[in-house]
Amino acid sequence: MTHINIINFFITIISIFKLIHSSNLTSDLRNVSAILNDLLKTYDRYHRPSYGGKPDKVIVDIYVRSMSGISELNMEYSFDCFLRQRWTDARLIYNTTSAMNYKSLPVSIQMFSKIWKPDTYFYNGQRSYIHSVPHVNRFFRIATDGSILYSQRLTIRASCIMNLRNLPLDTQHCTLLIGSFAYDSEETIYEWNTKSAVDVERDLIMNQFSLIDASVGTQILLRDNRTRSIIYVVFALRRHVGYFLIQLYIPCVLIVFLSWVGLWLNREATNDRINLGVTTVLTLIFIIIEGKKDLPQVSYITALDCFLAVCFIFVFSTLFEFAFVHYYTKARTGDLNENMRELEDYIIQNDDSDPNDNELTSSDIHLVYRPSIIIRSSSIKITQKKSVKKCCRNFYCKPAYSTFQGRALKNIFYMNSVSKIDILARILYPLTFFIFNLIYWIYYLYASQQQSKRETK
Structure with a gap:
């Protein structure tokens, strides 16, 4: 009986503590609601906090979760991020009590429409949107000193003017401009968070590019005869060459090698050499068309265009070389017979x-x-x-049929006739192609590095 009384005593004590704790929570919620209602009594959300005085500062930082959709055709890129903004509104300063010891109020997002907020705008943005599944992905907090933290998850699609002269050995620099849509620099100033302006996910992986750097800066933009406070971030994206090596460079090199097989065929094998030459030319044309269909039609020559053009010249010149050999070494023989x-x-x-x-x-x-x-x-x-x-x-x-034709038929039926032009081409073609590749890769690798340095500055 004594044990049962002890157990009932402890149960009673626990229930009393629960009632006290629930009453404290209820009082905290009532205090929070009372504070918010008191703050909004004389609050005017249509005017900025420092209206008629100093400009309001908006501190921004970005956390990049993923990046994709980098398109050379549309000259744009997209990335998924958390955009955080901080500003101070002196009209929202409040005092805490001993019963409610909060450093910042856990406020519902529904109250966000009742206070002033900066009209942040992406100057080069295209089709950006806020994630709303399963609910709108955003929140904000109000600190005791009136500072406000507003965070939202966005997918930002922005334009990116790309320089494709060194494609595919290029490094693209895509910029995102952030500023106010309506307020000028005398009313609102944007600044980066000095602790961490742009953070990037550690496991960020892209198919065709790799993010090597994200540099930030500020500038004053003159627009409509008014100065605007602008902050910007520049994403340095280095292209992966592996896709182009597998799909274009290696197949083109192999086709050039294949076209040289005709140089080892005797000059009387007319059908074989013509068929080989025409086949390699048509195959290379097909590869060029398929490889270029997903790339933009720019008015200048890219590194890829240069390589493909030289490969086509080598393949076509091999076919032309046989015609040259056949004309100048067989022109005096005439038609021997239709059925040799x-x-x-x-x-x-x-x-x-x-x-x-x-x-x-x-x-x-x-x-x-x-x-x-x-x-x-x-x-x-x-x-x-x-x-x-x-x-x-x-x-x-x-x-x-004659003395001269008899000597020609001797070569046809009894030995392979080799032209001196073919012998010279067997050495000249591979040597020239090797020298071209050496100059090509050294030049464009160096040009890509110089372009990256200039655009970073």
Whole structure:
């Protein structure tokens, strides 16, 4: 019985403490409501706090959560952030009591519409919005000295004038301008938070760019004959080259290498070299069109345009080189026969000429179809020695219509004919392409660094 009385005693004490605590909370809420109602009795939300006096200072800081939507076509970028603003309103100063010891009042966002707030504006903003799922993502607090903290989650889409001369080895600098829409510098001044102006999420990852720096500054902007207080942040975005290497640079280099295969084919392989040349040209054109369709149509030459143009020149010049070789090394031969394979069945018959005589005329050279020799062999009355000489002549002499054409057909049927121009091109083309790549990468890497330094300043 004694134990039951002790337990009931402790339960009674706990219930008494709960009642006291709930009564304290209720009194705190009543005190907060009384303070807010008292502050808003004579409050005019249509005038700024220091109306007719010194300009009001708005302290701003940004916490960047993610960044995406960087478009070269539309010249814009977007990022998700928390935008925090702080200003002081002397009309909202209040005193705390011993029962209510708050450093700042936990005020509902519904009261925000009843007080004055700065008309913060993004000068280069486009289609920015406040997140409202599941509820409007914003809050504000009022401190005892009248300072107000207002925070909101925004997705800001702003314009960014990009310089694509060094694309894809470029570094873009995208600026966000923040200021007042209606108040000039004599009424409202914007400043960055000196402790942390712009903070960036540690795990911030982008597909095509990497954020290397976020520098801030202030300036005075002259607009409509009035000076405006402006703060700005510059995001330095370095482009990733890996995508362009895989999709454009490496395929173009391989196609250039493939076009050089024709230099190792003999000059009589007309169909093979023409087909190879036309195929490489058309393939390179397709790659250029697909790679450029997502890039803006700028009026100047970019680094990517320069590389693609040089690759196309190399591929096209390889096809032109074969035409040059074919014209200047085969122009005097004329049309030998529409069906050159049938000439393998022909031999040169010359009964009266001396096999040791190097000077042959067109009168003592004529074509004889090989099977006809077999038919006439029984009727020809020659000595065994002369027959051996004729067989040797038939073995060494190549089919032709004339002396010059006979020498040309010798190359066609019995060996690969190599042009001196092809031999020179086998060395000149790879060497020139290597020198171009060396100069190209050194120049544009250096130009990209210089551009980044100039725009940072």
